[in-house]
Each structure stands twice: as C-alpha cells, then as structure tokens.
Amino acid sequence: MGNYSKWYHPYTINEKYSERVAYFSMEFGIHQALKIYSGGLGYLAGSHMRSAYELRQNMIGIGILWRHGYYDQVRNDDQFMAVQFQKKYYSFLEDTGIMVQVNIHNNPVWVKALVLPADTFGTVPMYFLTTDIPENDYLSRTITHRLYDPELPTRIAQSIVLGIGGTKVVETLGGAAIYHMNEAHALPMVFHLFDKYRDVHEVKKRLVFTTHTPEKAGNEEHDVDLLAKMSFFGTLPVEEARQISGVYGPSLNYTLTALRLSKVANGVSKLHGEVSREMWHGNEGICEIKSITNSQNISYWQNPRLRQLLEANDDEGLLRYKAEMKKPLFELVADQTGKLFRTDVLTIVWARRFAAYKRADLLLYDLHRFFELINHSEQPVQVIWAGKPYPFDYGAISIFNKLIEISHQKNNVAVLTGYELDLSAKLKQGADIWLNTPRRPREASGTSGMTAAMNGAINFSVQDGWIPEFGRHGQNSFLFPIVDTTLPDYEQDKVDYTNMMQILETEIIPTYYHDRKKWVNIMKQSMQDVVAYFGSERMADEYYQLMYQNGK
Incomplete structure (x- = not known):
C-alpha cells in the first residue's frame, strides 16, 4: 500500500x-x-x-x-x-x-x-x-x-x-x-x-x-x-x-x-x-x-503462445494455432448473431471507431460485387464488422445499422456490438485480414493494425498513419495504391474500392487458399516487424x- x-x-x-x-x-x-x-x-x-x-x-x-x-x-x-x-x-x-x-x-x-x-x-x-x-x-x-x-x-x-x-x-x-x-x-x-x-x-x-x-x-x-x-x-x-x-x-x-x-x-x-x-x-x-x-504494449496485446511459435519458426504450428485463436471470436459471433463461422475460412475484420472518414462501408460500395466475392464456394470469405460510433452521431449509427441489415442476408457476414478492449483483442486474434480504409491523410496514426499484426492478422490498408513506416506490399502486409487526394471524395472512394477488390480477388484470397507458405511468411514478417518498432x-x-x- x-x-x-x-x-x-x-x-x-x-x-x-x-x-x-x-x-x-x-x-x-x-x-x-x-x-x-x-x-x-x-x-x-x-x-x-x-x-x-x-x-x-x-x-x-x-x-x-x-x-x-x-x-x-x-x-x-x-x-x-x-x-x-x-x-x-x-x-x-x-x-x-x-x-x-x-x-x-x-x-x-x-x-x-x-x-x-x-x-x-x-x-x-x-x-x-x-x-x-x-x-x-x-x-x-x-x-x-x-x-x-x-x-x-x-x-x-x-x-x-x-x-x-x-x-x-x-x-x-x-x-x-x-x-x-x-x-x-x-x-x-x-x-x-x-x-x-x-x-x-x-x-x-x-x-x-x-x-x-x-x-x-x-x-x-x-x-x-x-x-x-x-x-x-x-x-x-x-x-x-x-x-x-x-x-x-x-x-x-x-x-x-x-x-x-x-x-x-x-x-x-x-x-x-x-x-x-x-x-x-x-x-x-x-x-x-x-x-x-x-x-x-506487446505484453498486454500479443498472444504469448503465438509469439513462442513464431520464435520457434514453427510454420505448421503457427497456422494451426491461428485457426485455434479464431474460436473464442466465432463463439461470440454465434452468441450475438446465431451464425456459425468456420476456422478454415479466410476471415476479414473491419473494427475501429465509426468515424465517417474511416469508411466502414467501403467494402459495400458495389453490393452485387461484394456478394459475389463472399459467395464463392471454392474460396469462401467471412467478414466481421465492429466498432463504436459516437453515440450522438446518427449518420454513423445508421451506417452501423445498414451493415446489420445487410448481414441478415448472409450467413458469413456478422456485425458485433460491445467493441471494447476484450472484443478488440478477440477480433485481432481471430482475424486473418485486418482491413483499414481511411481517407488519406486523415488518419493520424491508427494503432489497431499494430495489435492485429502482433496476433498474426495481416494488415490490408490504405497507406496512412503509421502504415507507411511499416507496410511492404506482399511482404508483411497488403497495401492500397496511393490515390490522388485532390480528387473529390466520391472519386477517391471509387478508385480505392476498385483497387481493394482487385487485391482481394487476385492476391489475398488466392494466397490464403493456394499458397500457405507465402501466407505464413507474410504473417511472420508482419509479426517480427511490428514487435521490432511498434511496441510502446x-x-x-x-x-x-x-x-x-x-x-x-
């Protein structure tokens, strides 16, 4: 005392x-x-x-x-x-x-x-x-x-x-x-x-x-x-x-x-x-x-078992344990939404504060194409959204509710409530891809991608905030090409959307399903690079x- x-x-x-x-x-x-x-x-x-x-x-x-x-x-x-x-x-x-x-x-x-x-x-x-x-x-x-x-x-x-x-x-x-x-x-x-x-x-x-x-x-x-x-x-x-x-x-x-x-x-x-x-x-x-x-803070955020497997350079163990880490998150998905997610399916998470410039719904820019992407039977995708809008920002709350409405139409899309430290940790441990879509250069730093990387989630991000100091496309993350910020917002959104979908369809999804060696290498590189410099x-x-x- x-x-x-x-x-x-x-x-x-x-x-x-x-x-x-x-x-x-x-x-x-x-x-x-x-x-x-x-x-x-x-x-x-x-x-x-x-x-x-x-x-x-x-x-x-x-x-x-x-x-x-x-x-x-x-x-x-x-x-x-x-x-x-x-x-x-x-x-x-x-x-x-x-x-x-x-x-x-x-x-x-x-x-x-x-x-x-x-x-x-x-x-x-x-x-x-x-x-x-x-x-x-x-x-x-x-x-x-x-x-x-x-x-x-x-x-x-x-x-x-x-x-x-x-x-x-x-x-x-x-x-x-x-x-x-x-x-x-x-x-x-x-x-x-x-x-x-x-x-x-x-x-x-x-x-x-x-x-x-x-x-x-x-x-x-x-x-x-x-x-x-x-x-x-x-x-x-x-x-x-x-x-x-x-x-x-x-x-x-x-x-x-x-x-x-x-x-x-x-x-x-x-x-x-x-x-x-x-x-x-x-x-x-x-x-x-x-x-x-x-x-x-690494000791607070990083899963210690995952870190041990990284240090032991055990690729098989890493992939196996990463699938294990999805279970607590998927139990929460089942509890909140009644949906059963699979641990062998590529899981994309978008979770952070719901501010307009962060573009929570960029993935839904073209709904038809989004549904095509997640309906693929050979290479399925699961998507989870979470985050807190400001409680009196009714525009942001209506986007949140729009996501919930769309999620009702699909078994592999979920929106979770109660985004606080515990849920944040579960999302990062359970994500394969941590999606970050702010309008550049409006993100001062954006630290959620750091704690995601510590837990074997690979960042897929606009090159804003801390990402330019960390990201190397195809090596430790996947990066959106930089867009001309003098364009009107709707033009920027369109270009970012097109680039995002192309990288998802031609790089991220095929790598996850057909090149496990490359996937685990990106995951390991990401964990090593984040701990080397982005620990508090x-x-x-x-x-x-x-x-x-x-x-x-």
Missing part, C-alpha cells in the same frame, strides 16, 4: 527516466473493467501507462472517472444498435483523500481524486477525478458523467476539471517537472500555470503536447467570451489570457494555443508530423512539432528522450 496523497511509485525509478512527469488524457484504455475510454486515443494512453510501469518511469497518469463511461453499445429489440448509459462502480479504485476546488461558471466545484494503484493492472499510478460527490450540486455532479458529452458547456467544464483540477491534484502530490497534454482537452492547465508562475517561459519549460488530429475541423475551437464566462481561464482576466495565447479574434483554438505554450509538441506518426507541421505552419510563436509514432516501450522511451528531459 502506498500513501496516495503524495507522489509515489511502488518501484525504484530507473535513472534514465527520473524526470517527474504528469500525463493528462481525457481517456485511458487500461482494462476491460475500467470503462473510461472511447477509442484509439484511450488505447494509446493505456499502452503508454503500461510501458511506463514496465520501464519504471517517474510518471503518473491524470484522467477523469466517467460515471457512465463513454456508453455501452447494446442492441434494440430489432437487433439494431442501441446506446445505453449505465452507472459504473469500481471497487479497485482507492480514495486518496485529495479534494481540490475549481471554478466553473464562477461557481466553486469540488473535484475528488481516486487512485488506481500501480500494481492493479500494471500501470504507473493513475489519478481519476470526479465531481459526482455529495459536496457538489446536481449540475456540477453531472460534469464527469459522460466522456465527450454532446453539450458544449459540459465539455468545457470537463476540460476545466481535467486541466485545472488535475494540475491542482498534481500540486497536492508535490508537483511535476513536466505536464504532458495528450490532446488539448486539458488546455485550462496552461492558464493555471501562468497564473502561478506569471511568466510564459516558466509555463513553456514545463509543458509538452501531443496532437492527434490531422484535420482543422477536429481541433476544438470555441468562442472566447463563452470560455471566459465558463471560467476556462481560471483566475486570469480575459485580456491576459488572450495575450499569452496570441488570440485576438473571437474564438480560441485549443491546439494552436497548446502549440504556442508548450516547449515541444509531437504528431503521432512520421506522416502525421509532416501533416501537422504543414497545417500549423505560418502561425506565430508555435513550438517545434516532432514525430513520435504511436505504438502498443520504444514510444515511452522516446517521449523521455525527445520531449521531457529539460534542456535536451
């Missing part, structure tokens, strides 16, 4: 990583039982916290304890997707005794910090903030109910709780040398730090920032007067907040402000670093934007070397 009201680690800190770092993120995907994440941003942050623990780094995590999580993805009576907000209780979080106060809309709100002890799930100590306590009025209690609440004032309040409340918790623990913002949600922190040090250079010395969003629209921007009214700038007068963030217009861009007040920032793949530098180029006073490619211990080390260590 540690004393959780002071900075504490249950291990001796590795000297290489002695700088005290507090890592702030709106979501963390740590364990199936802790439902406080929505997608890739959380999965990445969770892997980072695990690798920081394994490397014995002097870091803590700061997040929010979402009373209703993101949402529970369930089904209506007609099998279509339903959104459920269910209260969550966690017996494994401990009370730190720390309570801090923040101002929201000039109203004092209490923030309580609970701790996830390091040894519970093998992460650095993590502090989760809640306003859902008897000391607050009803409205204040709802601030930490839903991750990415659809109401703008609530989302602004959530940023204040994370940024200012979280920083005050860190100060209570004895302070940190570095405050790391994973995305700009915690931005109010910078105004709190400025108020404390009264010097922009002192703030910059302590602040680093990771951006994940390669499109302008995805970077939050809100009306300065509304932010001021909500107490986003803490105790700073609005003129002073404008001055230090270089904002003279009516709205404040979170990402741009973070770039101006950090000592260094990073994109999350080499391609995304380039896209970000280009995107923010020409804005005054921004810090350097480096690249640290996202990665995932490399990433956690790079953050210390490139971002945290002062004066370096």
Whole structure:
C-alpha cells in the first residue's frame, strides 16, 4: 500500500527516466473493467501507462472517472444498435483523500481524486477525478458523467476539471517537472500555470503536447467570451489570457494555443508530423512539432503462445494455432448473431471507431460485387464488422445499422456490438485480414493494425498513419495504391474500392487458399516487424528522450 496523497511509485525509478512527469488524457484504455475510454486515443494512453510501469518511469497518469463511461453499445429489440448509459462502480479504485476546488461558471466545484494503484493492472499510478460527490450540486455532479458529452458547456467544464483540477491534484502530490497534454482537452492547465508562475517561459519549460488530429475541423475551437464566462481561464482576466495565447479574434483554438505554450509538441506518426507541421505552419510563436509514432504494449496485446511459435519458426504450428485463436471470436459471433463461422475460412475484420472518414462501408460500395466475392464456394470469405460510433452521431449509427441489415442476408457476414478492449483483442486474434480504409491523410496514426499484426492478422490498408513506416506490399502486409487526394471524395472512394477488390480477388484470397507458405511468411514478417518498432516501450522511451528531459 502506498500513501496516495503524495507522489509515489511502488518501484525504484530507473535513472534514465527520473524526470517527474504528469500525463493528462481525457481517456485511458487500461482494462476491460475500467470503462473510461472511447477509442484509439484511450488505447494509446493505456499502452503508454503500461510501458511506463514496465520501464519504471517517474510518471503518473491524470484522467477523469466517467460515471457512465463513454456508453455501452447494446442492441434494440430489432437487433439494431442501441446506446445505453449505465452507472459504473469500481471497487479497485482507492480514495486518496485529495479534494481540490475549481471554478466553473464562477461557481466553486469540488473535484475528488481516486487512485488506481500501480500494481492493479500494471500501470504507473493513475489519478481519476470526479465531481459526482455529495459536496457538489446536481449540475456540477453531472460534469464527469459522460466522456465527450454532446453539450458544449459540459465539455468545457470537463476540460476545466481535467486541466485545472488535475494540475491542482498534481500540486497536492508535490508537483511535476513536466505536464504532458495528450490532446488539448486539458488546455485550462496552461492558464493555471501562468497564473502561478506569471511568466510564459516558466509555463513553456514545463509543458509538452501531443496532437492527434490531422484535420482543422477536429481541433476544438470555441468562442472566447463563452470560455471566459465558463471560467476556462481560471483566475486570469480575459485580456491576459488572450495575450499569452496570441488570440485576438473571437474564438480560441485549443491546439494552436497548446502549440504556442508548450516547449515541444509531437504528431503521432512520421506522416502525421509532416501533416501537422504543414497545417500549423505560418502561425506565430508555435513550438517545434516532432514525430513520435504511436505504438502498443506487446505484453498486454500479443498472444504469448503465438509469439513462442513464431520464435520457434514453427510454420505448421503457427497456422494451426491461428485457426485455434479464431474460436473464442466465432463463439461470440454465434452468441450475438446465431451464425456459425468456420476456422478454415479466410476471415476479414473491419473494427475501429465509426468515424465517417474511416469508411466502414467501403467494402459495400458495389453490393452485387461484394456478394459475389463472399459467395464463392471454392474460396469462401467471412467478414466481421465492429466498432463504436459516437453515440450522438446518427449518420454513423445508421451506417452501423445498414451493415446489420445487410448481414441478415448472409450467413458469413456478422456485425458485433460491445467493441471494447476484450472484443478488440478477440477480433485481432481471430482475424486473418485486418482491413483499414481511411481517407488519406486523415488518419493520424491508427494503432489497431499494430495489435492485429502482433496476433498474426495481416494488415490490408490504405497507406496512412503509421502504415507507411511499416507496410511492404506482399511482404508483411497488403497495401492500397496511393490515390490522388485532390480528387473529390466520391472519386477517391471509387478508385480505392476498385483497387481493394482487385487485391482481394487476385492476391489475398488466392494466397490464403493456394499458397500457405507465402501466407505464413507474410504473417511472420508482419509479426517480427511490428514487435521490432511498434511496441510502446520504444514510444515511452522516446517521449523521455525527445520531449521531457529539460534542456535536451
């Protein structure tokens, strides 16, 4: 047991990583039982916290304890997707005794910090903030109910709780040398730090920032007067907040402000670093934007038996065991849909957050051709979709439901609900092909393909995000040819679709059924290449070397 009201680690800190770092993120995907994440941003942050623990780094995590999580993805009576907000209780979080106060809309709100002890799930100590306590009025209690609440004032309040409340918790623990913002949600922190040090250079010395969003629209921007009214700038007068963030217009861009007040920032793949530098180029006073490619925690994600077979170079064993790994997934398919899938059939999986640019339904661009592809009796194909649309994105939910409707017509097509860490792991272990279809270059990183590759699933992907650093067509993956991004979206979709079907029909399916040697070689190469560079211990080390260590 540690004393959780002071900075504490249950291990001796590795000297290489002695700088005290507090890592702030709106979501963390740590364990199936802790439902406080929505997608890739959380999965990445969770892997980072695990690798920081394994490397014995002097870091803590700061997040929010979402009373209703993101949402529970369930089904209506007609099998279509339903959104459920269910209260969550966690017996494994401990009370730190720390309570801090923040101002929201000039109203004092209490923030309580609970701790996830390091040894519970093998992460650095993590502090989760809640306003859902008897000391607050009803409205204040709802601030930490839903991750990415659809109401703008609530989302602004959530940023204040994370940024200012979280920083005050860190100060209570004895302070940190570095405050790391994973995305700009915690931005109010910078105004709190400025108020404390009264010097922009002192703030910059302590602040680093990771951006994940390669499109302008995805970077939050809100009306300065509304932010001021909500107490986003803490105790700073609005003129002073404008001055230090270089904002003279009516709205404040979170990402741009973070770039101006950090000592260094990073994109999350080499391609995304380039896209970000280009995107923010020409804005005054921004810090350097480096690249640290996202990665995932191997010991958490990779099936250990599969890894042993790879190391033993046992081709037959690998193929046999990969077929075994499909069984838990197919039991879930049977349970949810009443369909029996076969382990000897090529299984294609598309599973990730349901955002429009990810094109979940690209495979159905020409329905007639899709049915022809999966109806082939000699070389059958099974397709599984899963993923969570934003609960208030009705367009994305209707695409999800359209997929369910189409799946009713075929025995070898399934759509699964409940896409969280456990289902994600089963899908990756059970997939032969991990299909990734974003519109390039809108995928900042896209880490699901990494954990799929760790488990013997072969990536079939658009060359976006991390893939250009990894993929070699026909050797460790199958790649879509790069499409001219100046074409209108519908033209790009058409070209990508045509290329995808051709590669499926002439390369992927024949290789799977008629050239097992080549298939297993691609699978092995993919597993070796992904573990060599895309494990999060490399990433956690790079953050210390490139971002945290002062004066370096």
